[in-house]
Amino acid sequence: MGQIELKGVAKRFGDAEVIPPLDLKIEDGEFVVFVGPSGCGKSTLLRLIAGLEDVSGGKIEIDGRDATAERPAQRGLAMVFQSYALYPHMSVRKNIAFPLKMAKVPQAEIDAKVNNAAEILNLASYIDRRPGQLSGGQRQRVAIGRAIVRNPQAFLFDEPLSNLDAALRVNMRLEITELHNTLKTTMIYVTHDQVEAMTMADKIVVLQAGKIEQVGSPLDLYNHPKNRFVAGFIGSPKMNFMTGAEAAKHDAHEIGFRPEHIAVGETGDWKGKVTVSEHLGSDTFLHVDTEFGIINVRANGNVDVHHGDTIWMTPDRSKVHRFDAAGNTL
Amino acid sequence: MARASTTQRKAVVTVCAWAVGLVIFFPILWTILTSFKSEVDAIAIPPKFLNFNWTLDNYHDVQERSRYFLHFMNSVIISLGSTILALIIAIPAAWSMAFVPGRRTKDILMWMLSTKMLPAVGVLVPIYLIFRDFGLLDTRTGLIIVLTMMNLPIVVWMLYTYFKEIPGEILEAARMDGATLSKEIIYILTPMAVPGIASTLLLNVILSWNEAFWTLNLTAANSAPLSAFIASYSSPEGLFYAKLSAASTMAIAPILILGWFSQKQLVRGLTFGAVK
Amino acid sequence: MATQASRAAGRLMISPAVILLLMWMIVPLGMTIYFSFLRYNLLIPGENPFVGLENYSYFFTDPNFWPSLVNTLFLVGGVLLITTVGGVLLALLLDQPMWGQGIVRILVIAPFFVMPTVSALVWKNMFMNPVNGVFAWIANVFGLPAFDFLAHAPLLSIILIVSWQWLPFATLILLTALQSLDSEQLEASEMDGAGPLARFFYIMVPHLSRAATVVILIQTIFLLSVFAEILVTTNGGPGNASTNLTYLVYSQSLLQYDVGLGSAGGIVAVILANIVAIFLMRMIGKNLET
Numbered sequence: 001m002g003q004i005e006l007k008g009v010a011k012r013f014g015d016a017e018v019i020p021p022l023d024l025k026i027e028d029g030e031f032v033v034f035v036g037p038s039g040c041g042k043s044t045l046l047r048l049i050a051g052l053e054d055v056s057g058g059k060i061e062i063d064g065r066d067a068t069a070e071r072p073a074q075r076g077l078a079m080v081f082q083s084y085a086l087y088p089h090m091s092v093r094k095n096i097a098f099p100l101k102m103a104k105v106p107q108a109e110i111d112a113k114v115n116n117a118a119e120i121l122n123l124a125s126y127i128d129r130r131p132g133q134l135s136g137g138q139r140q141r142v143a144i145g146r147a148i149v150r151n152p153q154a155f156l157f158d159e160p161l162s163n164l165d166a167a168l169r170v171n172m173r174l175e176i177t178e179l180h181n182t183l184k185t186t187m188i189y190v191t192h193d194q195v196e197a198m199t200m201a202d203k204i205v206v207l208q209a210g211k212i213e214q215v216g217s218p219l220d221l222y223n224h225p226k227n228r229f230v231a232g233f234i235g236s237p238k239m240n241f242m243t244g245a246e247a248a249k250h251d252a253h254e255i256g257f258r259p260e261h262i263a264v265g266e267t268g269d270w271k272g273k274v275t276v277s278e279h280l281g282s283d284t285f286l287h288v289d290t291e292f293g294i295i296n297v298r299a300n301g302n303v304d305v306h307h308g309d310t311i312w313m314t315p316d317r318s319k320v321h322r323f324d325a326a327g328n329t330l
Numbered sequence: 331m332a333r334a335s336t337t338q339r340k341a342v343v344t345v346c347a348w349a350v351g352l353v354i355f356f357p358i359l360w361t362i363l364t365s366f367k368s369e370v371d372a373i374a375i376p377p378k379f380l381n382f383n384w385t386l387d388n389y390h391d392v393q394e395r396s397r398y399f400l401h402f403m404n405s406v407i408i409s410l411g412s413t414i415l416a417l418i419i420a421i422p423a424a425w426s427m428a429f430v431p432g433r434r435t436k437d438i439l440m441w442m443l444s445t446k447m448l449p450a451v452g453v454l455v456p457i458y459l460i461f462r463d464f465g466l467l468d469t470r471t472g473l474i475i476v477l478t479m480m481n482l483p484i485v486v487w488m489l490y491t492y493f494k495e496i497p498g499e500i501l502e503a504a505r506m507d508g509a510t511l512s513k514e515i516i517y518i519l520t521p522m523a524v525p526g527i528a529s530t531l532l533l534n535v536i537l538s539w540n541e542a543f544w545t546l547n548l549t550a551a552n553s554a555p556l557s558a559f560i561a562s563y564s565s566p567e568g569l570f571y572a573k574l575s576a577a578s579t580m581a582i583a584p585i586l587i588l589g590w591f592s593q594k595q596l597v598r599g600l601t602f603g604a605v606k
Numbered sequence: 607m608a609t610q611a612s613r614a615a616g617r618l619m620i621s622p623a624v625i626l627l628l629m630w631m632i633v634p635l636g637m638t639i640y641f642s643f644l645r646y647n648l649l650i651p652g653e654n655p656f657v658g659l660e661n662y663s664y665f666f667t668d669p670n671f672w673p674s675l676v677n678t679l680f681l682v683g684g685v686l687l688i689t690t691v692g693g694v695l696l697a698l699l700l701d702q703p704m705w706g707q708g709i710v711r712i713l714v715i716a717p718f719f720v721m722p723t724v725s726a727l728v729w730k731n732m733f734m735n736p737v738n739g740v741f742a743w744i745a746n747v748f749g750l751p752a753f754d755f756l757a758h759a760p761l762l763s764i765i766l767i768v769s770w771q772w773l774p775f776a777t778l779i780l781l782t783a784l785q786s787l788d789s790e791q792l793e794a795s796e797m798d799g800a801g802p803l804a805r806f807f808y809i810m811v812p813h814l815s816r817a818a819t820v821v822i823l824i825q826t827i828f829l830l831s832v833f834a835e836i837l838v839t840t841n842g843g844p845g846n847a848s849t850n851l852t853y854l855v856y857s858q859s860l861l862q863y864d865v866g867l868g869s870a871g872g873i874v875a876v877i878l879a880n881i882v883a884i885f886l887m888r889m890i891g892k893n894l895e896t
């Protein structure tokens with residue numbers, strides 16, 4: 001089991017309220033991603049769940065039991081840190097065995113579990129090395145291995161991929177997703193990268209300044225953002241926003257179109273001059289200077305448009321996102 | 331300076347530097363040489379550099395004349411004892427300051443430093459009287475207590491600067507893994523900080539070994555470490571240069587060797603981390 | 607990492623160190639202050655009446671007080687001058703590429719590890735002795751009369767001995783600072799057309815000034831309480847020619863057994879040291895921010 005419920009959980013550091021009271025329910029077996037800009041309180045929220053920080057108010061329930069006052073180790077959660085936090089003076093094997101040793105598990109059982117984890121994570125070949133002799137990806141695996149052997153109720157990940165290079169990051173992303181499919185344990189994953197959130201999550205929690213802006217499945221957030229912040233945060237390239245007459249046409253204070261919902265042609269609704277064109281082969285990203293400011297357009301395949309060209313664009317008006325003056329979706 | 335220099339320039343620099351280095355080192359070298367001379371050779375004019383009859387008699391005489399070995403052991407026991415005691419008190423304190431800093435942590439650190447700046451002579455009289463009343467004068471225990479307190483601020487500070495370099499996440503990971511506070515310190519922090527703890531130990535052994543204000547004022551025949559014992563040579567008695575040299579060589583040799591290993595830590599420890 | 611539990615643990619773990627140091631500071635210092643207001647001589651049994659500031663006025667009017675204060679200042683100032691100037695020069699020299707740099711470094715640093723009593727005795731007997739000392743022989747070689755250093759220039763001799771002990775410290779710290787200077791900074795300034803002198807004054811001196819300040823302040827703390835070197839060489843003499851404040855207090859309290867007077871002197875020394883300490887603490891405190 002690994003159901004976690006936050007009831008009115010809040011956190012203050014001195015006078016600064018980093019997390020205003022919030023409620024959140026995480027179901028057993030779910031892959032939940034906390035996403036939001038840097039400094040919005042994602043790590044703090046995760047550390048509250050882990051028990052590394054005390055809550056300033058509210059209750060944390062794990063599997064229905066009040067865990068607010070429990071020490072980190074009692075909560076049955078395992079954490080993978082951004083810096084991996086491996087014990088540098090212990091071999092990989094000892095690192096992975098450490099939580100079991102602390103729990104006074106018999107040596108034979110420890111060996112079996114460590115070997116099992118090594119097999120799952122494919123790290124048997126370097127099990128007797130020290131962390132200092134491993135690459136970033138290998139360290140990441142060891143950190144996950146150390147989490148797995150405890151059979152936790154839930155895994156907590158704090159930006160685990162941010163120290164890896166781009167190619168490795170994609171690989172590890174897949175591995176963690178696969179691991180979740182195998183273990184079916186609850187995972188809470190913190191990232192500032194919306195691509196990671198969209199690709200990995202069952203459920204995304206979008207945070208801003210400690211506040212939950214929206215909770216939902218990735219496509220739910222993409223198609224039905226609750227407000228301007230979520231609309232702008234989810235999706236890449238970013239949604240184009242417009243106010244004024246163009247918004248008035250849709251009876252809104254502000255409207256937004258995603259770059260992939262704008263078509264380029266010989267004629268159209270809007271005219272503009274291309275400032276930058278990025279040709280990826282599969283897609284073409286255009287930055288177009290228009291009367292509404294810069295508009296990002298994403299076209300499928302290669303479009304033969306270059307810097308300085310004047311082009312016409314037509315938005316798919318059925319895909320419009322409309323917002324009121326407060327930024328909420330209409 | 332990453333600057334290509336000509337061989338010629340390098341040669342000039344080398345000669346100058348070696349000359350200066352040898353001049354500065356000469357008193358030590360001279361002491362060591364003299365310790366192997368006979369007393370007559372020791373005062374020969376012109377001085378004899380290498381062309382004398384090498385002898386080990388002085389080392390033998392020094393032990394005969396006074397219980398040299400006793401004082402040597404006093405030095406070892408007092409400097410090691412006070413350093414280890416200080417470490418035991420300081421490790422938890424430094425842990426606390428490095429990993430659970432509070433609002434007052436900085437003030438406490440600065441205050442500890444300020445106690446180090448209290449001139450010893452300011453508390454000489456009361457310490458002397460307290461020691462007299464408690465029978466601690468001329469005991470190793472008494473000196474260990476004083477030197478522990480003398481060194482505690484430096485030990486705390488050095489450990490603090492080393493601990494600060496250990497990422498807190500690793501200790502948090504241990505906590506998540508179920509380590510209690512004592513296990514966290516014993517299995518994770520201490521092994522990770524071994525180099526830092528060793529440097530601290532080294533520097534403080536050196537400082538205690540060479541300490542000469544308290545040792546001179548609080549000890550006599552029984553518990554005097556070498557730094558105080560050597561002072562007994564200050565009243566001349568016939569020909570004694572060679573014996574003085576032998577006693578001195580034995581007194582400084584261990585620390586000279588330790589010191590060479592601890593140059594880096596020395597800077598850090600004595601500047602309280604202000605220069606790294 | 608700050609839950610109630612860990613913060614409580616933190617307080618618990620820091621308390622032995624804090625309590626012990628607090629006792630170490632307050633109890634003896636309090637006693638010193640208290641004694642300094644009493645007429646209290648170990649050789650005169652009986653009452654120890656409260657006499658107000660009498661000890662202080664005795665201390666300040668003691669014919670040895672002003673000379674000892676002047677001696678203290680000369681001793682501290684002289685050693686500081688020699689060690690900082692010498693230290694900067696030596697550090698610059700040792701920072702150059704050369705053969706056997708490691709060994710030279712060791713040779714230069716060695717005196718710092720020699721205990722004060724040993725270095726004082728070695729200098730006194732084997733170098734400064736007017737009959738058998740190395741200096742006497744050198745003077746002789748040049749046809750000069752031997753000079754009795756400790757009899758005729760006792761303070762200067764002690765300054766030389768103490769400088770020899772502390773020069774390595776200054777050198778080591780300044781060298782460390784010099785080596786932490788980013789070589790790209792020097793190269794950049796060279797590209798910008800700065801000659802060797804300009805590089806020294808505009809890049810190195812500002813970089814070294816911080817380390818030099820630390821050297822000066824820390825040495826001052828130690829130099830204010832130079833003791834063993836005086837005890838084994840001159841015993842503060844001839845007369846009071848090489849008596850510093852620390853030695854004066856020592857002789858009043860442990861040689862003349864005048865606890866009251868010695869305590870008053872101790873307090874004066876504490877105040878003097880604190881003036882320096884305030885500056886030092888400021889510097890170190892600033893460093894703590896980063």
Ligand SMILES: Nc1ncnc2c1ncn2[C@@H]1O[C@H](COP(=O)(O)OP(=O)(O)O)[C@@H](O)[C@H]1O
Pocket residue numbers: 013018036037038039040041042043044045607
């Ligand atoms: N121990 C702390 N003391 C004071 N403020 C903190 C502490 N930890 C985090 N904060 C503040 O809380 C906010 C959220 O931090 P964090 O949770 O680390 O953000 P994120 O992980 O989303 O980037 C930041 O403004 C940070 O400065």
Ligand SMILES: [Mg+2]
Pocket residue numbers: 042043044159
């Ligand atoms: Mg974070």
